[in-house]
Amino acid sequence: MNYKEFAEKEERLAPGHGLCAGCAAPIIVKTVLSATDKPVVVANATGCLEVSTTIYPASAWRVPWIHSAFENAAATISGVEAAYQSLKKQGKIGEDVTFVAFGGDGGTYDIGLQSLSGALERGHDFLYVCYDNEAYMNTGNQRSGSTPFGASTTTEPAGKVIPGKTEFKKDLMKIVIGHDIPYAAKASVGNWLDLIKKAEKAFQVKGPKFLLVNSPCTTLWGFSNKSTIDIAKLLIETCAWPLYEYENGEYHLTYKPKEKKPIIEYLKTQRRFKHLLKPENKHVVDTIQKHVDEKWAEILRLCGEEE
Amino acid sequence: MFEILGVASGLRAPIAMPVANRALSAPLNIHCDHSDTMGVRDAGWIQIYAENAQEAYENTLLAVKLAEDKEVLLPVMSCMDGFITSHGVENVVIHEDDAVREFIGEYSFQYNLLNYKNPVTVGAIELTDYLFETRRQQAEAMERVPRVLPRISKDLAEITGNEFDVxxxxxxxxxxxxxxxxxxxxxxxxxxxxxxxxxxxxxxxxxxxxxxxxxxxxxxxxxxxxxxxxxxxxxxxxxxxxxxxxxxxxxxxxxxxxxxxxxxxxxxxxxxxxxxxxxxxxxxxxxxxxxxxxxxxxxxx
CATH class of the missing domain: 3.40.50.920 (Rossmann fold)
Known part of the structure; x- marks a missing residue:
């Protein structure tokens, strides 16, 4: 799909919802859902996206949508898909229907991980999309398993004792790929064409599919709400958010920056990393850079690319 | 599971859930008492209890019809004593499949998540301006149970010979x-x-x-x-x-x-x-x- 075709599609998530101006989540939702023309049923974990799009009696969803709890978006969509398979077998439903679950990092890396694992292992035919804004933003920036090293959160605030989060981000892609599912990809709102291609590809695969999408949070990462895409692009250019896919057991890099930017270029754009610019925290930045370098080298190796 | 019980009743999901009653931890104990279902008595589920395996079987059939009744639409726990009944060995009269199938019938959805031509939002967020009314509707559905029950019980008794009474x-x-x-x-x-x-x-x-x-x-x-x-x-x-x-x-x-x-x-x-x-x-x-x-x-x- 190109930009023109995309622009002509009806948005499956209507405008007028209550998400922050500059939030990446609705961009991710609209992009992913535009990548298929089939009827779609959506399940949503508790989080920003869910609470901001369905404040009763209004709903921004133009497709059937269900929310059950924080921890079970994958289990919920499993149930819906299983009901569909049963009705189809009974001849009570004819059309091909597609199933998508959306969860934030809290609902995916942490609280919903068990339910996601179960759904992947059982082999349901669905796409799980994690919009990763790297902390519990709906409740005001508490750390999650996805929060990056050095980020200041309300539960690990940067101060005299610790320089923000003291653990690295969980490598969720490894956990998901460990389930030997047919398709998993890391994507970003910073590369729209790459995201839509991955979504289109995912929709053509039968079985469980997974997209991990970087979702900058203007409000709690602390940057101007016109800079969302720039921030996401910058992260890609530092190689800290490698764009790759895992397809039938093989890794492919889908974008390689021409020149790898130092991570400090990215860190200095956001309030959550502001403390890292102090001279006494240079060792923290060094630690982050070393980690980025190691993970990038690992991805290049997996994708069979030259350093 | 406590949170999900409230989701099921709040979404008015017509679930029939057999429960083998067991003690709650800690200390760990897997034998019978009623701490589990008594602990969730305010979760908005109907609760029925069986004396023996025959009742556990017939109560569960009743639970399906009761949960799905348009006047009710509430989830039902069909409880039996863990181990004592759930693993007990006793004779049970199994009723004819066809008769039971006819009694259960086919559930017709009022709102169908798979009907994409008429998309519904299930499990929206309700704030201070709506949740109270939603809860009141759940309470009213509970109040309608005694009125609906005799009809379902009578139909089931035509198969089982045993009329369910509260x-x-x-x-x-x-x-x-x-x-x-x-x-x-x-x-x-x-x-x-x-x-x-x-x-x-x-x-x-x-x-x-x-x-x-x-x-x-x-x-x-x-x-x-x-x-x-x-x-x-x-x-x-x-x-x-x-x-x-x-x-x-x-x-x-x-x-x-x-x-x-x-x-x-x-x-x-x-x-x-x-x-x-x-x-x-x-x-x-x-x-x-x-x-x-x-x-x-x-x-x-």
Whole structure:
């Protein structure tokens, strides 16, 4: 799909919802859902996206949508898909229907991980999309398993004792790929064409599919709400958010920056990393850079690319 | 699971869930008591309890129809005693598949998530301006259960021969002493009532079959005329009286005559209750020995 075709599609998530101006989540939702023309049923974990799009009696969803709890978006969509398979077998439903679950990092890396694992292992035919804004933003920036090293959160605030989060981000892609599912990809709102291609590809695969999408949070990462895409692009250019896919057991890099930017270029754009610019925290930045370098080298190796 | 029970009832999901009642941790114990379902009695689910395997089977058929009834649309727990009934070996009359299939029928969706031509949003967020009304609707659905139940029960009885009622009155009419309990302990109590009746003692059993919604009027009626009643709960309710006892006392507040009430807790963590224990309860009731305290059966103190 190109930009023109995309622009002509009806948005499956209507405008007028209550998400922050500059939030990446609705961009991710609209992009992913535009990548298929089939009827779609959506399940949503508790989080920003869910609470901001369905404040009763209004709903921004133009497709059937269900929310059950924080921890079970994958289990919920499993149930819906299983009901569909049963009705189809009974001849009570004819059309091909597609199933998508959306969860934030809290609902995916942490609280919903068990339910996601179960759904992947059982082999349901669905796409799980994690919009990763790297902390519990709906409740005001508490750390999650996805929060990056050095980020200041309300539960690990940067101060005299610790320089923000003291653990690295969980490598969720490894956990998901460990389930030997047919398709998993890391994507970003910073590369729209790459995201839509991955979504289109995912929709053509039968079985469980997974997209991990970087979702900058203007409000709690602390940057101007016109800079969302720039921030996401910058992260890609530092190689800290490698764009790759895992397809039938093989890794492919889908974008390689021409020149790898130092991570400090990215860190200095956001309030959550502001403390890292102090001279006494240079060792923290060094630690982050070393980690980025190691993970990038690992991805290049997996994708069979030259350093 | 507690949170999800509220999701099921709040979404008015017509679920029929068989439950083998078990103790709650800690300490870990996998044997029977009613702490699990009593602990979720405010979760908005209908709760019915089975005395034996036959009832567990037939109650579960009833649960499906009750949950799916348009006047109700609430989830139902069909409870049986863990191990005692769930793993007990006893004869069960299995009804004809075709008859049961016809009784259950086909559920027709009012709102179908798979109907993408008419998309619905299920499980929206409701804030201060709407949740209260939604909860009131759940309460009203619960209130409609006693009205709907006889119709479903009658249809099921055409297959099973057993009519489901919210309580079972066993020699309560002229009884001086009544034991009120649920589930498998009711079976043991029936044997004791039979034996004591042969000895000329005016004793009876009031078996509670539906705990939510609680049949206040039926219980108050059935206990009229008794001198003393013992309520046997298989669960603690820490910091207050045992659950069934609390509701029975509530049921009698506006009754014309109020029997003396004794609360017993028994069978925690699968602790045995024998016919001798129940006979002991009846003897104390008949002698007028009733205390204001919660007492315990077969407990080392």
């Amino acid at each position: 309580v079972e009155e066993y020699y309560t009419d002229d009884a001086d002493a009544i034991v009120l309990t649920m589930s498998s302990a009711a079976g043991t109590t029936k044997a004791v009532v039979d034996r004591m009746r042969r000895e000329g003692k005016r004793v009876g059993l009031l078996k509670l079959r539906m705990f939510r919604p609680f049949p206040f009027e039926r219980i108050a009626e059935a206990l009229q005329g008794a001198k003393a009643v013992a309520v046997l709960d298989r669960a603690f309710s820490f910091g207050t009286s045992a659950p069934i006892f609390t509701d029975v006392k509530n049921a009698l507040y506006n009754a014309d005559s109020k029997p003396k009430l004794q609360s017993y807790v028994f069978g925690i963590g699968g602790r045995d209750i024998s016919d001798e224990h129940i006979e002991g309860v009846f003897k104390r009731l008949l002698s007028g020995d009733v205390s204001d305290r919660e007492e315990y059966i077969n407990l080392r103190e």
